[in-house]
Amino acid sequence: MRVSSxxxxxxxxxxxxxxxxxxxxxxxxxLVLPLLGLLLRAPWAELPGxxxxxxxxxxxxxxxxxxxxxxxxxxxxxxxxxxxxxxxxHWGVVPRRLLRxxxxxxxxxxxxxxxxxxxxxxxxxxxxxxxxxxxxxTIPFTxxxxxxxxxxxxxxxxxxxxxxxxxxxxxxxxxxxxxxGATPGQTFRLVTLPLVAPGIAAGAVxxxxxxxxxxxxxxxxxxxxxxxTRTLPIASYLAMNSDPDTAIALALVLLAVSLVVxxxxxxxxxPGVVK
Amino acid sequence: MTLTVDVTVSxxxxxxxxxxxxxxxxxxxxxxxxxxxxxxxxxxxxGLVDASGAIRLGETDLLAVPAQRRGIGVVFQDFLLFxxxxxxxxxxxxxxxxxxxxxxxxxxxxxxLTRFDLTELAQRHPDxxxxxxxxxxxxxxxxxxxxxxxxxxxxxxxLDVEIRDDVRADLARHLREFGGPAIVVTHDREDAAALADxxxxxxxxxVVQRGTLAELxxxxxxxxxxxxxx
Amino acid sequence: xxxxxxxxxxxxVLAGCAAPQTSTVTVxxxxxxxxxxxEASAAYRAEHPDVEIVVGYGGSSALAEQIVSGxxxxxxxxxxxxTMQTVVDASLAVDPEVLLTNTLExxxxxxxxxxxxxxxxxxxxxxxxxxCDPSVPCGAAAVQLLDLAGxxxxxxxxxxxxxxxxxxxxxxxxxxxxxxxxxxxxxxxxVEGIEIPExxxxxxxxxxxxxxxxxxxxxxxxxLDFLRSAEGxxxxxxxxxxxx
Numbered sequence: 001m002r003v004s005s006x007x008x009x010x011x012x013x014x015x016x017x018x019x020x021x022x023x024x025x026x027x028x029x030x031l032v033l034p035l036l037g038l039l040l041r042a043p044w045a046e047l048p049g050x051x052x053x054x055x056x057x058x059x060x061x062x063x064x065x066x067x068x069x070x071x072x073x074x075x076x077x078x079x080x081x082x083x084x085x086x087x088x089x090h091w092g093v094v095p096r097r098l099l100r101x102x103x104x105x106x107x108x109x110x111x112x113x114x115x116x117x118x119x120x121x122x123x124x125x126x127x128x129x130x131x132x133x134x135x136x137x138t139i140p141f142t143x144x145x146x147x148x149x150x151x152x153x154x155x156x157x158x159x160x161x162x163x164x165x166x167x168x169x170x171x172x173x174x175x176x177x178x179x180x181g182a183t184p185g186q187t188f189r190l191v192t193l194p195l196v197a198p199g200i201a202a203g204a205v206x207x208x209x210x211x212x213x214x215x216x217x218x219x220x221x222x223x224x225x226x227x228x229t230r231t232l233p234i235a236s237y238l239a240m241n242s243d244p245d246t247a248i249a250l251a252l253v254l255l256a257v258s259l260v261v262x263x264x265x266x267x268x269x270x271p272g273v274v275k
Numbered sequence: 276m277t278l279t280v281d282v283t284v285s286x287x288x289x290x291x292x293x294x295x296x297x298x299x300x301x302x303x304x305x306x307x308x309x310x311x312x313x314x315x316x317x318x319x320x321x322g323l324v325d326a327s328g329a330i331r332l333g334e335t336d337l338l339a340v341p342a343q344r345r346g347i348g349v350v351f352q353d354f355l356l357f358x359x360x361x362x363x364x365x366x367x368x369x370x371x372x373x374x375x376x377x378x379x380x381x382x383x384x385x386x387x388l389t390r391f392d393l394t395e396l397a398q399r400h401p402d403x404x405x406x407x408x409x410x411x412x413x414x415x416x417x418x419x420x421x422x423x424x425x426x427x428x429x430x431x432x433x434l435d436v437e438i439r440d441d442v443r444a445d446l447a448r449h450l451r452e453f454g455g456p457a458i459v460v461t462h463d464r465e466d467a468a469a470l471a472d473x474x475x476x477x478x479x480x481x482v483v484q485r486g487t488l489a490e491l492x493x494x495x496x497x498x499x500x501x502x503x504x505x
Numbered sequence: 506x507x508x509x510x511x512x513x514x515x516x517x518v519l520a521g522c523a524a525p526q527t528s529t530v531t532v533x534x535x536x537x538x539x540x541x542x543x544e545a546s547a548a549y550r551a552e553h554p555d556v557e558i559v560v561g562y563g564g565s566s567a568l569a570e571q572i573v574s575g576x577x578x579x580x581x582x583x584x585x586x587x588t589m590q591t592v593v594d595a596s597l598a599v600d601p602e603v604l605l606t607n608t609l610e611x612x613x614x615x616x617x618x619x620x621x622x623x624x625x626x627x628x629x630x631x632x633x634x635x636x637c638d639p640s641v642p643c644g645a646a647a648v649q650l651l652d653l654a655g656x657x658x659x660x661x662x663x664x665x666x667x668x669x670x671x672x673x674x675x676x677x678x679x680x681x682x683x684x685x686x687x688x689x690x691x692x693x694x695x696v697e698g699i700e701i702p703e704x705x706x707x708x709x710x711x712x713x714x715x716x717x718x719x720x721x722x723x724x725x726x727x728x729l730d731f732l733r734s735a736e737g738x739x740x741x742x743x744x745x746x747x748x749x
Contacts, residue, residue: 124633125677140678141633141661175323176355178342180420182372190372194359223662223673224638230663238665241566241640 035255042252043245050249058227059235060253066143066231067211070150074158074207079200081155082162083188107156114152115220122148122221145222146229150211157210158203165199166192209258276333278424278456282326284312284319291315291480294328297424297456304471305460308499312480313460314352317426320458321349332423332456348422352429354413356401362412363388363397369420384419391415391449406434407442414449425450425457431466443469464488464503476500528724529557531577533568535584535711536666537607537643537684540691541744542582548740549731556724564641564666572597572716579725582713584642584667584685589712601714604732605746608708609646610686611699612674619680624651624701627658627681635670635682638663642709643670647683650707671696685709687745710749 016024043050050056081103088096106114122129122139129139139145173195177187193200215233222229224238236250281294291312297303305313319326322342330337337345356365364377367384371377388394391411401409410430417425427446434442447469450457459470467474468488476484476491476499484496488504495501534542539562546558561568561578565588572581573595581598583589584607592598613621619632627634636658637644644663651658661679664670671688673679675695689698713732719725731737738748 119673119676119678123676123678138633170355170358172351172355173357175342176349176351176357177368177372178323179321179345179347179349180369180372180416181343182368183343186372190368191357194357197359219665219669223635223664225660225662238638238640238663240570241564241638241665243640244570 038248038251038255042248046245047249047252050246051253053246055226055235056246056250056253059230059232059250060257062143062146062227062230063212063232063254064257066146066150067208069147070154070211071158071204071208073147073151074155074211075200075204077151078155078158078203078207079162079193082159082166085159085163086166103156103159106153111149111153111214111216111218112220113216115149115217115222118145118149118152118217118221140221141223141225141229143222143228146218146231149217149221150214153214153217154207154210157206158200161203161206162196162199165196165202169195169199205261209261212258212261213254276423276456278320278458279329279331280320282316282319282328282330282338284315284324284326286312286315286480289480291319291477293475293477293482295475295482295485297458299456300454301473302450302457302459302471304467304474305458305477306462306464306467306474306503307477309462311477313477314428316477317349317428317458317460320424321345321347321426323349346420346423348417348420348425350410350413350417350425350427350430353433354401354409356404356409356412356416358401361398361400362393362404365401365412366393366416366419368416387415387419407438410434410442411445414446418449418453423455425453425455427457427459427470429460429462431461431463446470476503527555527557528721529559530579530721530725530728532558532560532580532582532728533572533576533578534560534562534580534582535565535568535642536562536668537584537688538562538582538711539668541687541741541746544744545732545737545740548736549728552731553727556728558728562668564637566641567665577718577720578716579719579721580713580729581716582711584711585645585709586712587645588642589714592714592716597717598714599717601712602733603710603712603749604738605711605741606708606749607685607687607711607746608704609643609650609683609701610689610704611681611701612671612684612689612692612696613681613699614674614677614679615695615697617697617699618677621681621699623699624654624656624703627651627660627683628656630659632659632680633661633678634658635662635664635673635679636660637667637670637683638665641666643667643683643685646707646709650683650701650703653706654701654703685745690745711746 085099085103088099119140120126122132124130124133124138124140132139139148173191174187177191182190213233215237218229218231219234224230224234232250232254236247236254239247239250276299278297282292284291293316295303305316307313315324318324320330322337322340322345326338328338357368360368363381363384366387367377367380370380370383388397391414393411393415396404396408401412404412430446431439431443443466450470459466461467461470473485473487474491475482476496478497478499484491484500491500491504495504532542542560546560550556550558565583565585568581569583569588569591572578572592581589581592586603589598589601593601611621611624613619621632626632636647639645639648664673667684667688670679670682671684671692674682675692686698689696713729715722715725715729742748
């Protein structure tokens with residue numbers, strides 16, 4: 001059970017081979033240069049005016065609000081799914097793989113397809129949606145639809161982050177809690193959750209940024225109406241048709257918010273992950 | 276009350292079977308080679324793994340009782356302190372889960388910190404403790420739950436050699452003060468001699484001998500016992 | 506690594522050699538042209554098996570933006586002249602010619618569950634109404650049409666191209682949308698069209714042009730000539746387009 005603190009090969013050589021270095025550099029360039037292009041092409045002089053425009057502020061407010069609600073929903077439902085997934089190691093191969101596949105689907109599915117699927121389920125003529133319509137609830141083209149679409153695509157990020165934390169945490173602490181009189185519920189609340197808190201925080205951050213950037217499922221399922229369903233990515237995409245400067249300004253806002261969330265929260269909230 | 280154990284624990288390689296009694300105030304050492312099933316036996320008594328047979332405390336059958344209601348305290352081999360809780364909160368944990376919130380639980384934990392000389396370490400987290408300190412926290416945490424039975428799994432194994440004599444003497448004192456039935460799993464003769472009143476030898480899941488160390492040395496039942504007791 | 510590139514290059518060269526006669530014409534076209542242009546391309550291919558016609562459909566404005574940003578294409582077929590003008594302004598299109606015209610129509614799901622009768626019904630907040638986003642031609646035309654009719658529509662969603670709006674009507678999620686009459690014809694039984702008298706005054710003119718950076722201008726020009734020919738026009742007229 002006791003493991004020496006560090007595998008031996010780490011630090012054996014401080015330098016990677018030249019092939020690794022070149023490939024990594026090319027890969028990093030692919031990741032970073034497009035963002036650089038965005039920054040260089042940005043209409044900096046007009047930017048304050050563009051950013052203060054009602055269309056941008058409206059889209060920003062809608063995006064932040066819906067992404068926050070989606071993240072809360074992902075936490076509410078995703079943590080139990082992660083617990084189920086971590087228990088599934090005791091199941092048979094088939095149900096275990098089915099569960100994992102079900103959770104992975106939104107990751108590999110093109111978001112537009114996810115949006116179509118949501119429409120066919122929750123639309124006015126959808127399997128569930130037609131019942132809802134009878135009692136006067138219509139979901140498509142509402143802010144609620146944006147939240148559902150975002151939750152759909154962002155959930156796997158949270159589930160897998162928490163599941164990874166559950167797997168790497170020393171679960172024997174739960175046994176210790178039981179011998180001290182803790183019920184399973186108390187053990188989960190007082191021991192398991194705090195142990196995986198860094199994983200939950202990391203998952204929530206990923207979840208929030210994914211929800212913030214969600215486009216395809218949203219435009220398909222929720223449509224696009226200013227202030228109701230037109231989030232930052234959709235506003236940016238539509239602006240590209242007629243007004244590239246505004247599109248770039250919107251993209252910059254999205255980029256800035258994502259960077260602030262990823263960098264800012266990590267240092268403050270996730271010392272365990274950064275370390 | 277007397278702890279009566281007569282159990283079979285299923286394992287991959289072989290089943291572990293043992294039957295013995297430990298009366299109040301007595302410490303039974305369980306010794307044996309690595310992999311003999313000592314820890315499995317302890318886990319079964321604590322209710323952490325399934326077993327068949329009987330585990331009784333006085334007249335109460337504990338076998339069907341879940342771990343959290345057995346009233347059996349455990350000091351784990353690598354202590355398993357809660358890494359996210361301070362020393363104080365580790366010791367207060369048992370009181371906390373009985374209800375009443377952290378403040379009341381911490382008040383109840385306070386005397387245990389004093390008794391185990393942990394007051395100055397109260398706000399430290401487990402990763403900032405030495406091996407000896409961590410062991411004291413683990414024993415204090417288990418005893419603060421006021422268990423009817425105390426089980427210790429290799430409590431000395433992860434300690435540095437230099438401090439072992441002191442720690443062992445402290446632990447022996449706490450075990451004497453405990454008053455209920457106690458079981459110490461160890462593979463070390465000196466630990467068995469200092470902590471246990473008599474020992475039970477387990478080899479490949481079977482009890483091969485039981486007695487004081489002197490009795491074992493006088494008439495060893497197996498070559499392993501002969502090497503151990505000498 | 507280098508060896509890999511050499512092998513890949515060899516494969517490309519061999520593929521090129523295997524069919525030396527083939528040339529490819531890449532067309533970027535407005536979403537509303539989808540079915541008619543597919544049919545026209547198939548008709549052309551039947552006569553010119555050596556020419557491959559590849560068409561990318563989308564919102565005209567997005568396509569224009571892609572061309573200005575350097576998308577490799579030979580022909581641009583837009584849904585209005587303003588969009589084409591952005592490509593001409595970038596000196597990337599040569600002599601656009603208006604080939605077709607199209608007008609808007611109300612489209613409703615089969616059975617008309619929202620009981621839509623005319624443009625004025627779009628003001629009903631109880632109905633789910635989709636328009637194209639004003640930044641794409643069908644949306645610009647819709648705004649113009651509603652202005653002319655003096656109707657303030659209660660819109661639920663602005664779709665990014667006309668086919669997206671049409672699909673949501675066909676799925677029954679939207680009670681009414683303004684799309685091109687050619688789209689209504691193409692969508693078949695899932696939808697019903699409602700002609701609107703005001704529509705005749707807002708006409709979308711579809712210009713087509715050879716692009717300045719065409720890889721094979723001769724082949725592209727030949728395809729353009731076919732689209733202009735009587736045979737080509739007939740395909741579009743069958744789909745509901747009208748000659749200018």
